[in-house]
Amino acid sequence: MTDTKIPVTILTGFLGSGKTTLLNRILTEQHGKRIAVIENEFGETGIDHELVIDADEEVFEMNNGCICCTVRGDLIRILGNLLKRRDRFDQVIVETTGMADPGPVAQTFFVDDDVREHYALDGIVTLVDAKHVALHLDESEECQQQIAFADVLVLNKTDLADAEDVDRVERRIRNMNAMATLLRARHAEVPLDAVIDVGGFDLARALEREPQFLEPEYPYEWAGIFRLEAGTYTLSTEAGNDETVSVAFFEHDAAEGACSRAAERAVRPWAADHEDSLGEPIVPSDVVRRLDATAPHRHELQVPRTGHYALVTEHFPEELALRLEDATGRAVAPLASKALVGAHEHDDTVSSVALSTDRDVSGERFNLWLSVLLREKGTDLFRMKGILSLAGSDRRVVFQGVHMLFDARPDRPWGDRPRRSDVVFIGRNLDREALEQGFASCLC
Amino acid sequence: MSLLKKKGPTLNERWRVALGDYATCVAVDGERAVVGTGEGHVVPIALATGAALAALPAHRHGALALASSRGLVASAGHDGRVRLGTREIAARVATEEGLAFSPDGARLAIADGKRVLVVDRDGETQASFEPLASTVASLAFAPDGARLATAAYGGVRVYDLASGASRELAWKGSLLHVRWSPTGRVIASGTQDGAVHFWRLDEGSDSEMHGFPGKPRALTWDARGSSLATAGGELTCVWDFVKGPEGSRPIVLAGHGAPCERLAFHPSKGRLAAGTRDGEVLLWTPTRGVRPEAVVELGSEVTALHWIEGGASLLACVARGDVVRFDVRD
Structure with missing residues (x-):
């Protein structure tokens, strides 16, 4: 009687992150499929769908109270009942409350006999409200857990937040979960194949997202490639959060992928001693310079010959209002730049x-x-x-x-x-x- | 040609009804059975002939639980409703074991989420017990009808219906069943952790049988309360409650091709009937041997199994929707 297993998608995210919008889009666009929706009792708004079952999030501890083996008792019952029909569902979507810990939800699919036999957890999709998530992250462990557990992170409502804030949030959640696919969206508009049938718990497909979760981590956050004329430039900084900021400046090519190569090239110099800046001009070098960041500064930067150069910085340029100006005081934009996964930037637990x-x-x-x-x-x-x-x-x-x-x-x-x-x-x-x-x- | 005459009982099909829909719950009451289906139909069937009688109102999204006594049917569905005759009661029954009539049929117990309701045959509330910490997975009246027990995550609770007082039998784990022994002195329950837990109410003691390869699915007492048959995963076994079960080994039954989903002890003899996941119905007499005395194939997971007509026949339902009556001949 064992047919192919029924795939299950878990939708998590804080109140207001757009779970219901995404759910409604899935239901509308997947109209050929028989989908059962398991919703928490405090659903954000009504869903117009044939089968919506209210769940009462009940967390059970298994194995005599082992805290790591907590499961959702309500899901065990509901998923069991859903099997008892002539035509089985093609898919199940579980929408959790904003405060739910996804751990017990996920573990239910590995611990209970019946659930394990008939269902396959396809993926955990976490919606993140680009404007408000920073606040939630600071205040809520559940919010952090929802991001940590995700196979797919949808950074939603990007139209309601400043571009810079969105970048910052993206880096932050990427830092917390380097494994998930990260998508930006407005009104939860993401391609359905990015959130359905993602194979997040399918070992045979574990490798498909290899590149994302293997981004190298560096002790610096940003690399930029500049085209500079021979002459004198100014690197201006404001006071930052730390007392110093280290920078590497060296000649580099500007071909595709130059930022990643520059980041890689900075590894060795960075591991060596950094030289404190004592007012001498910054010149292309394999020595990393450590600049004072307790007050605003204007550092002279000398370019011996026209060409392409890489600038690698310990913090994101915007944190220090760091900018490169030419002799006329005009800002020089990088040809390319890349935010790097900063190994040291783990403010989040x-x-x-x-x-x-x-x-x-x-x-x-x-x-x-x-x-x-x-x-x-x-x-x-x-x-x-x-x-x-x-x-x-x-x-x-x-x-x-x-x-x-x-x-x-x-x-x-x-x-x-x-x-x-x-x-x-x-x-x-x-x-x-x-x-x-x-x-x-x-x-x- | 063998000249050996086959000994032991035979299962002879008397009639078969194809409902064409998953039989999710069954109640047997006098001369008829009532079957609830995955689509929500509630169909009474005459036990003598297999004739389907006039259907009762359906439950949107499916029927979950059924109970019937002296001709009055109670049904619960995914729609959050309990129907009792012509009455309708809002109640969120979570499992197949969330409805039970008292032995005399005067009262119906309803597991409404975490709450327990007791109503009379007119649907009038007689008692409403405060919510438990967790959803009620199973409930059952004691054989004397004076007590009602519920199983949930965290333990079993026994209510004295006359006084309203309750007694908690706490256990750290999710309890799935309430099975009173026919003497009313022991309650057994399967646990989500793959064990069978039981309480001796008079002694105030409890014990647990571990080692099932899967979640216990079926538990049934024999008529005298001296044996408890249990099935979890591939293991189906019978525990002796006269000399044990503490310190004793169960009788481990053999011959079933798949896990037993349903077990039913004969109402008077020591004969055990089982229905398996791959659609077998088997008969054992565990005290005589671990091999089955009779096996028939139904081809689809057995979802219900009841002795009827005082033990002369068996009623089986399968996932595919067939309801079958077997006469058991020795």
Whole structure:
């Protein structure tokens, strides 16, 4: 009797983030499909749809109170009842309240026998109100969790917020969840195939979003490529949040992807000592300069010959009102610039840690490390995903987890593709160094 | 040709009705059964002939639970309604086990979300018990009708209907059933954690049977209350409540091809009927052997199984929508 499993999409997001708008769009555009909607009792507005079931968000602890094995009892009952009909549904959408913790919702799909047998969690879609989310993030743990758990983040209502604020929010939520697909939207207008059938919990598809969750992290936030004439420029700054700001300035090409290459090139200089600026002009160099940021300054910047240059800055330029002016005082805009995932910029307790290596991993040691990690930190680990190149195996091994629940399996052979291992953790109070060390201890 | 004569009981199909829709809940009452369907139809069927009688009002989005006593039918649906005869009561019943008539049929208990309502045959409220911490998953009257028990996340609660006083049998976990022993002295319940928990009410003690490979789906007492049959995952077993079950091993039954979804002990004999996920109906006499004495195939998950006519026949419903009566011959 086991047919293909019914895919389930979970819609989360704070009150006012646009969940109901998105839900109505899905229902309108997917009109050929039989969709059951499970809504919380305090739904924002009515939904005009054939089958809407009210849920009463009841969080159950399983296994005698293990906090990591909390599930939604109401969902177990409702999803069970939905199976009892002649024509099964093609899809189920669960809309949570704004204050819901997505953890128990997700875990329900892995813990309960019946739910696991008949349903497949497709993805968690979190809507984020571009204008108000900063406030919610500061005040609400649930808001952070909803972002952390997401497979898809829809940064909604971008038309109602300043472009700069939207950029800032995007960087912030990207920092918290480096794994999710991030979409910007007005009125929750996103392509449906970006939120439905995303395969967020499908191990066979775990790799599809590889590029997103493996953005390297740097100890600096911004890189820009400039075309500069030989001569003297001024780098002006206002006072910032920190006492100093480090910058790297060096000659660089301007071809496509130059910002990423410049960021990569700055890694070594950045790891070396930074030179405090004592009023000497900034010149192209492999030495990183540390500028005072307690007061406004105008630093002289000398360009020996006309060409392309890279400027890499510790903080985003707007934080210090940092700008490059030519001799006439006119601002020089970069040809290209890129916001980088700043490893140090973790004001939020929720963050992502991505680990990556081209060395093989010992399956035995990795298992041991992860089992200890999940036992000790499972509560704080929201989601994890990875692809491993295991020593002695010609197939890729993919794994994923939600809190302490963990699932791994061999995937297709490596073939000609370079073998590498990539792991990403999303959680609360992650200790990056400890994770790096733990992972390193598993390498062959 | 074998000259060996087959011993033991046989299951002989008397009639079969195809409802064409998932049979979600069934109640047996006197000479008829009432079947609720996934689309919400409520269909009485004459047990003697299998003839469908005039349908009762439907529940939009599906029927969830049914109870029937002395000709009065109570039905609950996804529409948040309970129908009792011609009366309608707003109540959010969450599971198939959320409606129960008292043994004398005078009262109906309704699990309305976290609240419990007791109404008389006219639908007039007799008692309304304050909300529990969690949605009621199952409720049942004690065999003497004087008490009512509910199961929910966090424990079982037993109400004395005369005084309104209640007694909490707390347990950290989600409890799925209320199964009074025929003596009214033990309540058993399956748990979401894959165990069967039971309370001895007189002694005030409780115990748990672990180790089921899946969530317990079916629990049934034999007529005397000396055995409890349980099924969870592939494991179907019978616990001895005379010498145990503490410190005893259950009788583990064999011969079923898939997990048992439904179990029903014969109303007087020690015979156990089971319906499986892949559509088998089986009969065992557990004290005589672990192999089934009879097996028939229905081809679709068994969703209900009841002994009828004093144990002379079995009524089975399957997911595909067939209602089948078997006469059991020894």
